[in-house]
Amino acid sequence: MTISWLQAIILGIFACLSSMPGMGGTTIGNYTLGRPLVAGLVCGIVLGDVQSGILVGAAMQVVYIALVTPGGTVSADVRAVSYIGIPLAMLAINSYGLDPASAKGIGMATSFGAMVGTLGTVLFYGTATINLVWQHVGWKAVEKGDFKKLYAVDMVLPWISHIICSFIPAVVMCKLGVPVVETIKTTLPMDGIAMKTLFTVGSMLPCVGIAILLKQVVDKAADFVPFFFGFTLAAGMGLNLVSVTVVAGMFAIIYYNLKMVGIKAKEAALASGGSLDDDDEEDI
Amino acid sequence: MAEKKLSKKALNKSFRNWYYGNLTCFSQEHMQTFGYLCAMLPLVEELYDTKEEQKEAMDTYTAFFNTEPQVGAMIVGITAGLEEAKANGNEDIDGEAINGIRAGLMGPIAGIGDSLVVGTLIPILLGIALGLSSGGSIAGPIFYIVAWNLIITFGMKFLYKKGYELGGKAVDFLVGEQATAIRESIVMLGTMVVGSVAATWVSVKTSFHLVNDAGKEFLNLQNQLDSVYPGCLTAAFVIFCWWLMAKKKVSPVVTMLVLVVIAFVGVLVGFFNPGLKY
Numbered sequence: 001m002t003i004s005w006l007q008a009i010i011l012g013i014f015a016c017l018s019s020m021p022g023m024g025g026t027t028i029g030n031y032t033l034g035r036p037l038v039a040g041l042v043c044g045i046v047l048g049d050v051q052s053g054i055l056v057g058a059a060m061q062v063v064y065i066a067l068v069t070p071g072g073t074v075s076a077d078v079r080a081v082s083y084i085g086i087p088l089a090m091l092a093i094n095s096y097g098l099d100p101a102s103a104k105g106i107g108m109a110t111s112f113g114a115m116v117g118t119l120g121t122v123l124f125y126g127t128a129t130i131n132l133v134w135q136h137v138g139w140k141a142v143e144k145g146d147f148k149k150l151y152a153v154d155m156v157l158p159w160i161s162h163i164i165c166s167f168i169p170a171v172v173m174c175k176l177g178v179p180v181v182e183t184i185k186t187t188l189p190m191d192g193i194a195m196k197t198l199f200t201v202g203s204m205l206p207c208v209g210i211a212i213l214l215k216q217v218v219d220k221a222a223d224f225v226p227f228f229f230g231f232t233l234a235a236g237m238g239l240n241l242v243s244v245t246v247v248a249g250m251f252a253i254i255y256y257n258l259k260m261v262g263i264k265a266k267e268a269a270l271a272s273g274g275s276l277d278d279d280d281e282e283d284i
Numbered sequence: 285m286a287e288k289k290l291s292k293k294a295l296n297k298s299f300r301n302w303y304y305g306n307l308t309c310f311s312q313e314h315m316q317t318f319g320y321l322c323a324m325l326p327l328v329e330e331l332y333d334t335k336e337e338q339k340e341a342m343d344t345y346t347a348f349f350n351t352e353p354q355v356g357a358m359i360v361g362i363t364a365g366l367e368e369a370k371a372n373g374n375e376d377i378d379g380e381a382i383n384g385i386r387a388g389l390m391g392p393i394a395g396i397g398d399s400l401v402v403g404t405l406i407p408i409l410l411g412i413a414l415g416l417s418s419g420g421s422i423a424g425p426i427f428y429i430v431a432w433n434l435i436i437t438f439g440m441k442f443l444y445k446k447g448y449e450l451g452g453k454a455v456d457f458l459v460g461e462q463a464t465a466i467r468e469s470i471v472m473l474g475t476m477v478v479g480s481v482a483a484t485w486v487s488v489k490t491s492f493h494l495v496n497d498a499g500k501e502f503l504n505l506q507n508q509l510d511s512v513y514p515g516c517l518t519a520a521f522v523i524f525c526w527w528l529m530a531k532k533k534v535s536p537v538v539t540m541l542v543l544v545v546i547a548f549v550g551v552l553v554g555f556f557n558p559g560l561k562y
Contacts, residue, residue, distance in 0.1 A: 020307065020310075021307040021308055021309070021310030022307075022308070023308060025303065025304040025305065025306070025307070025308065026306055026307050026353045026354070027303065027354065027433065027436050027437065027440070028433065030307075031406065031432065031436070032428075032429055032432060032433060035406075035410065035428065037410060037413055037414065037417065037424060037425050037428060038425050038428060038429060040425065041422060041425040041426075050420070050422060051419075051420030052420065053420075054417050054420045054421070054422060054424065054425060055417075055419075055420045057425070058414055058417050058424065058485075059485075061410060061414060062414070062481065062485040062486060065406075065407050065410055065411075065478070065481065076536070100420070101419065101420065103487060103558070104558060107558060114540060118537055118540070125312075127310075128310055128311045128312050129311070129312075131309050131310055131311040132311045132313060134309055135309060135311055135313070135314055135317075135318060138309070138318055138321075139346075142321070142339075142342060142343075142346060145335050145338070145339045147325055147328075147329070147338065147342060150318065150321050150322050150325060151301075151322060151325075153309060153318055154305045154308055154309045154318040154319060154321070154322045155304070155305050155308050155309075155322070157309070158308050158309050158310075193548075193551055193552065196551040196556070196557060196558055197544070197547045197548045197551050199558040200547035200550060200551055200556040200558055201540075201543055201544050201547040203486075203487055203488055203489070203558070204488055204521055204543045204546070204547060205540060205543065206482070206485060206486040207482075207486060207488070207518070207521040207522045207524075207525045207543070208525050208529075208536055208539050208540055208543070210478060210481070210482045210486065210522050210525075211522055211523075211525035211526040211528075211529055211530075211539075212529065212536060213403060213407060213478055214475075214478070214522070214526045214530075215526060215529055215530045216398070216399050216403040217399070217403065217404075217471055217474070217475050218526065218530070223475070224523075226472050226475040226476045226479065227475050227476070227478065227479040227482075228479060228519070229476050229479060230475065230476035230477055230478065230479025230480040230481075230482075230483070231479035231480060231482055231483045231515065231519060232479075232483075232514075233476075233479075233480055233483075234479070234480035234481075234483035234484045235483035235484075235514040235515035235518075236513070236514045236515075239480070240415050240484070241411050241412055241414060241415025241477070241480055241481065241484060242412055242415050242416070244476065244477060244480035245408065245411070245412055245473075245477055247476075248472075248473045248476035248477055249473055251472065251473070251476065252469040252470065252472055252473040253469070255468070255469045255472055256465055256466060256468075256469040259465035259468065259469070260462070260465055263461045263462065263465065
């Protein structure tokens with residue numbers, strides 16, 4: 001498998017669209033095209049192997065299932081994960097002759113993705129820094145009352161930042177990828193310590209993604225119970241993800257109804273002139 | 285003086301500008317400020333006739349702004365309503381008051397948006413999509429693309445409209461008791477789905493086993509662990525990463541490096557072996 005200039009250029013354009021802050025906008029760019037699963041489809045179509053693309057994308061998606069960027073701090077850059085990491089992982093898997101659906105294929109894909117994604121944060125800060133120049137142009141325009149220029153500042157000029165920080169890196173990395181992957185292959189044999197470590201790390205990395213998500217929702221030990229409930233349904237009882245969603249949906253409805261009974265009871269008590277002297281009640 | 289009313293066309297244009305441009309010109313200094321300016325421009329141009337009035341109104345929105353952009357559409361809607369009231373000569377509302385409301389909302393809305401949209405809705409949809417894409421099927425990504433864009437586009441449109449119509453009261457939609465109950469149920473659903481994603485897609489396995497003199501295996505640690513609780517090594521690693529990041533305040537990148545060290549040592553002592561061969 002090789003990547004032609006045309007293929008690299010198409011991947012480069014998608015890198016511009018998909019990053020945070022991407023030119024495809026937040027909803028369509030970052031949260032659709034930037035998700036590794038969707039990018040797997042795109043890379044698969046561009047490189048002519050849709051099935052491997054999706055398998056590699058799905059493997060990486062687990063690592064980045066909750067890419068929350070609170071206050072604009074990033075721990076991994078989606079354009080790098082999705083449009084540099086996936087094509088390179090596809091090349092490597094192909095070159096090593098691995099089955100992308102196997103545990104080894106997944107391990108390879110996730111280690112590649114995490115490596116590129118972490119290095120890619122440089123691209124995020126690069127884009128944001130170059131955007132300062134356009135914002136400076138914007139402030140001048142606001143001062144002069146030349147408001148129409150704001151559209152160019154917000155939606156056109158940042159393309160230049162992206163050509164520098166998304167397009168060129170993606171094209172160069174995808175083109176350089178082939179010889180680099182070949183070099184890695186000859187210098188690091190599959191049964192050596194380095195490759196064993198790489199694949200083991202690859203199988204562990206998704207834990208970080210899941211843990212980032214848990215950090216959001218778990219405050220006390222009891223909050224772990226829904227997580228282990230879902231875990232047990234799949235690992236212990238062998239349900240697939242869609243079935244788990246249905247079961248979880250049932251529990252969510254029960255929880256909601258229980259909560260509402262409490263709220264309604266409180267309202268009823270208030271309406272009947274009940275003397276609830278709880279201070280919290282005042283703001284209803 | 286006739287009552288000024290924002291036209292549907294201007295509101296739609298404002299929404300579109302926010303929908304697309306909320307983060308396109310992002311910098312660490314002014315994150316979503318320019319997206320906000322672009323969203324307000326069509327409204328300001330319609331409400332005020334003279335350049336001076338327009339400039340004065342736009343100056344309000346030059347202040348720093350950053351929130352979760354999808355749920356944040358509601359804040360843009362609220363300021364659209366406030367700006368309209370201000371243009372109609374409501375004395376209580378001036379630029380400073382609008383900025384106060386805006387600044388007061390962006391923190392809480394970011395919290396709700398991050399946990400509900402990025403932390404729950406997207407993982408649920410991706411979890412289902414991952415389930416559908418087993419074996420490399422395109423059903424998974426297609427499901428995610430369609431479901432996410434439909435839900436979030438209509439959702440943002442709804443929040444923008446509610447914000448415009450109800451003003452500050454719109455926030456009750458998000459923080460009222462019923463809204464909180466709905467939110468908590470959805471988060472619970474999401475946590476369960478994520479648990480099953482971890483069990484289905486993450487697999488940390490040990491190759492540790494002991495053989496007796498006759499070369500017969502008498503201990504296979506992985507099988508032993510799985511008979512206690514299936515997938516318990518995977519679960520243990522998830523909890524370990526959570527503990528590092530939530531309790532020890534270690535960054536995700538450093539957590540990944542810790543895993544590299546564990547994997548390296550584990551491979552050396554024979555605890556981990558991915559069983560690679562040509």
